[in-house]
Amino acid sequence: MTDTLKIDNLHVSVEGKPILRGVNLTIRRGETHALMGPNGSGKSTLGLVIMGHPKYQVTAGTMTLNGENLLDKSADERARLGLFYAFQRPVAIPGVKLADFLRHAATNVRHPERKEGEELMPMREFRRELKGKMEQLRMESEFARRYVNDGFSGGEMKRAEILQLAMLQPKIAILDETDSGLDADAVRLASQSIAEIGREKMGLLIITHHDKLLEHNPPDFTHVILGGRIVETGGVELANELHTQGYDRIRQAYPDADEANRKMVEKEEAAAVA
Amino acid sequence: MTATLSQPGFDQQSFDAFLHARNEPAWLVEQRREAWQSSLEKDWPARNEEEWMRTDIRLFKLNQFGLPVGPHSVWARPGDKVGDHRQDQSHTESGTTLTEGVDLAGRTAAEDSRPAHSALKAKWADKGVVFGSLDELVHTHGELIRKHLFTRAVDPTYDKFSALHAACWSGGHLLYVPRNVTIEEPLHCLSAISDGGVDLGHTLIVLEENAEATVMCETASPRQEDSGFHCGATEVILAPNSRLRFVSLQNWGHGVWHFAHQKAIVGRDASLQWTLAAIGSRLSKVNQHVELVGRGASTQVNGVLFTEGKQHISYHTLQHHAAPDCRSDFLYKSALQDKSRTVWRGMIKVDPLAIKTNGYQRNDNLLLAATARADSIPGLEIQCDDVRCTHGSTTGKVDEELIFYAQARGLTRKEATRLIVSGFFQQIFDRITIESVREALGQAILRRVREYV
Numbered sequence: 023m024t025d026t027l028k029i030d031n032l033h034v035s036v037e038g039k040p041i042l043r044g045v046n047l048t049i050r051r052g053e054t055h056a057l058m059g060p061n062g063s064g065k066s067t068l069g070l071v072i073m074g075h076p077k078y079q080v081t082a083g084t085m086t087l088n089g090e091n092l093l094d095k096s097a098d099e100r101a102r103l104g105l106f107y108a109f110q111r112p113v114a115i116p117g118v119k120l121a122d123f124l125r126h127a128a129t130n131v132r133h134p135e136r137k138e139g140e141e142l143m144p145m146r147e148f149r150r151e152l153k154g155k156m157e158q159l160r161m162e163s164e165f166a167r168r169y170v171n172d173g174f175s176g177g178e179m180k181r182a183e184i185l186q187l188a189m190l191q192p193k194i195a196i197l198d199e200t201d202s203g204l205d206a207d208a209v210r211l212a213s214q215s216i217a218e219i220g221r222e223k224m225g226l227l228i229i230t231h232h233d234k235l236l237e238h239n240p241p242d243f244t245h246v247i248l249g250g251r252i253v254e255t256g257g258v259e260l261a262n263e264l265h266t267q268g269y270d271r272i273r274q275a276y277p278d279a280d281e282a283n284r285k286m287v288e289k290e291e292a293a294a295v296a
Numbered sequence: 297m298t299a300t301l302s303q304p305g306f307d308q309q310s311f312d313a314f315l316h317a318r319n320e321p322a323w324l325v326e327q328r329r330e331a332w333q334s335s336l337e338k339d340w341p342a343r344n345e346e347e348w349m350r351t352d353i354r355l356f357k358l359n360q361f362g363l364p365v366g367p368h369s370v371w372a373r374p375g376d377k378v379g380d381h382r383q384d385q386s387h388t389e390s391g392t393t394l395t396e397g398v399d400l401a402g403r404t405a406a407e408d409s410r411p412a413h414s415a416l417k418a419k420w421a422d423k424g425v426v427f428g429s430l431d432e433l434v435h436t437h438g439e440l441i442r443k444h445l446f447t448r449a450v451d452p453t454y455d456k457f458s459a460l461h462a463a464c465w466s467g468g469h470l471l472y473v474p475r476n477v478t479i480e481e482p483l484h485c486l487s488a489i490s491d492g493g494v495d496l497g498h499t500l501i502v503l504e505e506n507a508e509a510t511v512m513c514e515t516a517s518p519r520q521e522d523s524g525f526h527c528g529a530t531e532v533i534l535a536p537n538s539r540l541r542f543v544s545l546q547n548w549g550h551g552v553w554h555f556a557h558q559k560a561i562v563g564r565d566a567s568l569q570w571t572l573a574a575i576g577s578r579l580s581k582v583n584q585h586v587e588l589v590g591r592g593a594s595t596q597v598n599g600v601l602f603t604e605g606k607q608h609i610s611y612h613t614l615q616h617h618a619a620p621d622c623r624s625d626f627l628y629k630s631a632l633q634d635k636s637r638t639v640w641r642g643m644i645k646v647d648p649l650a651i652k653t654n655g656y657q658r659n660d661n662l663l664l665a666a667t668a669r670a671d672s673i674p675g676l677e678i679q680c681d682d683v684r685c686t687h688g689s690t691t692g693k694v695d696e697e698l699i700f701y702a703q704a705r706g707l708t709r710k711e712a713t714r715l716i717v718s719g720f721f722q723q724i725f726d727r728i729t730i731e732s733v734r735e736a737l738g739q740a741i742l743r744r745v746r747e748y749v
């Protein structure tokens with residue numbers, strides 16, 4: 023059976039405020055999906071809730087991986103089941119070297135039964151593999167000795183996320199604006215890396231505003247999210263339309279969702295001012 | 297408490313018996329009597345005193361403990377020796393945590409405030425190095441000790457505890473390094489007590505001109521829950537151009553009351569690196585004082601505190617610039633679990649003539665539970681214009697977003713918490729140049745870290 027992430031009628035609130043209002047989405051291993059939508063439409067929320075961020079409450083709906091309920095699982099359990107979320111805004115962990123962090127992460131993800139305190143994967147094996155992946159991504163080896171995301175530029179953080187994706191080899195990966203903050207060369211490199219990591223070995227959900235990442239990773243499906251709902255799903259041509267013409271047609275076609283989106287963004291702006 | 301321990305109480309009768317049994321030189325008997333008198337005259341600290349207002353010792357009862365008189369100690373029981381009886385996983389494997397894989401120049405140990413055993417490599421003894429039990433060496437090196445003991449560093453009249461210590465010290469350690477001698481290997485001092493026991497140890501370290509040494513001191517109890525009483529002092533006297541790396545690990549059982557006065561005098565162009573870790577005791581009250589007395593002296597202090605349960609650890613530090621061109625750099629980090637509490641009160645004092653002072657102090661606290669509490673009170677007292685002094689402090693919880701990030705990469709909440717705690721201390725571990733110490737401290741702390749709640 024192909025690994026399948028299935029989301030049905032998902033409703034999500036944060037601090038009592040509804041954000042996602044009935045999302046339906048099915049991603050199979052081997053497929054590439056694009057998720058596009060204006061600011062504040064709920065893209066990152068969807069990614070974070072799939073990964074199990076405790077701040078987001080699921081008020082209705084279901085989410086399964088290969089039929090297994092995900093909603094009662096913690097983030098680390100989901101990671102061990104093969105889910106990966108590349109953060110739009112990664113956080114720094116001062117004092118913890120990226121290599122040490124990754125060795126721990128890779129051990130857990132590859133040995134989901136591992137108990138706390140049991141041996142990590144052998145250092146030599148890990149180092150060799152990390153070195154290979156970093157060469158592939160054209161990263162300086164010194165990079166792995168730096169503290170996780172600490173003092174990284176925006177671009178470095180995104181590249182560190184791709185390195186982690188490459189090392190953890192998930193079944194389903196969500197890339198949240200992994201191309202923003204990267205220049206054109208870096209985006210090309212990132213796209214190549216994703217292809218090399220094995221696009222066909224993963225199910226990919228690519229959240230992006232740009233067309234570069236999709237150019238190298240043409241989506242099988244494009245979803246448009248507005249006001250916390252997926253309002254349209256199409257093929258690669260939908261992504262192209264949105265890039266060239268923006269969201270005007272979508273906003274007009276779905277006035278309710280547009281209104282909901284406006285309200286969410288207004289609240290966000292009001293909160294930012296306050 | 298055990299019958300083999302001395303009679304309870306710190307009264308006149310037991311003090312006289314203590315003095316009588318020790319048979320020490322007259323100057324020392326006199327010094328002890330004077331301090332005893334002073335301890336009788338001094339009141340217990342009042343709750344409204346600045347140093348004690350955050351540290352409540354009302355439950356401490358001195359007379360539950362006794363002066364170490366007589367040769368017996370429960371450590372003398374077979375199979376109950378420091379070093380081979382630690383079954384408790386949460387504690388260190390042996391009484392000596394810091395020396396794993398280290399070639400030592402010498403070692404000395406006190407058990408229940410009595411000298412246990414000492415050894416020093418002959419090549420260092422031949423060079424005039426004196427190392428071992430202060431109690432024993434006072435009989436052979438009395439004049440050397442007299443010159444330094446309570447003369448320049450610790451003031452016996454500071455408070456009731458310093459007076460009591462000066463009167464009753466026992467189970468002490470001495471290191472004396474003559475001019476131009478560099479001891480390559482570290483020296484190790486262990487102070488161990490049994491459950492309910494006392495340690496009144498005095499550590500005296502004297503480096504003469506251009507001498508160099510590394511000293512590692514640690515304390516131990518048989519089990520983590522054990523009680524006891526430590527009333528101690530440390531005096532470090534560094535002559536011009538000497539260099540000392542000093543590590544001290546306070547690792548008592550969690551029922552031990554710990555009161556300590558520690559002071560270092562650093563001479564011209566001498567340097568002191570002092571790394572301390574405090575992870576044991578029920579309650580600790582420590583005065584740590586470094587006085588830079590000669591031009592160009594420098595000191596770096598690295599403090600690591602980890603508390604859990606209801607532990608209370610209070611550090612009052614003073615970096616005193618009494619000469620020009622000196623540098624001091626104090627960094628303290630504490631992580632607190634459960635309902636534990638730390639107090640850090642730091643002061644940089646600069647005398648009028650101490651121009652070109654470079655002073656730095658910082659205290660960072662990481663709260664691992666909403667019920668833990670850290671008080672951080674930095675301070676400056678500067679009487680000189682031409683100085684650079686900076687200080688800072690932070691106190692915060694573990695950031696839930698960091699935990700989530702690590703969990704999203706497959707680490708459990710507990711593993712994430714440990715990683716974040718080890719990262720928090722990394723800045724200090726980076727400054728510790730002795731690998732065995734870095735490893736031992738890191739492991740001792742991580743073993744204790746549970747899940748962030």
Ligand SMILES: Nc1ncnc2c1ncn2[C@@H]1O[C@H](COP(=O)(O)OP(=O)(O)O)[C@@H](O)[C@H]1O
Nearest residue numbers: 036041060061062063064065066067286287290
């Ligand atoms: N942690 C949060 N706390 C409060 N509001 C949030 C939080 N996360 C998202 N939101 C709100 O949910 C809406 C969608 O946000 P987000 O998912 O980040 O949008 P996108 O990624 O599409 O730009 C926004 O209005 C935002 O204010």
Ligand SMILES: [Mg+2]
Nearest residue numbers: 065066067110
């Ligand atoms: Mg977003």
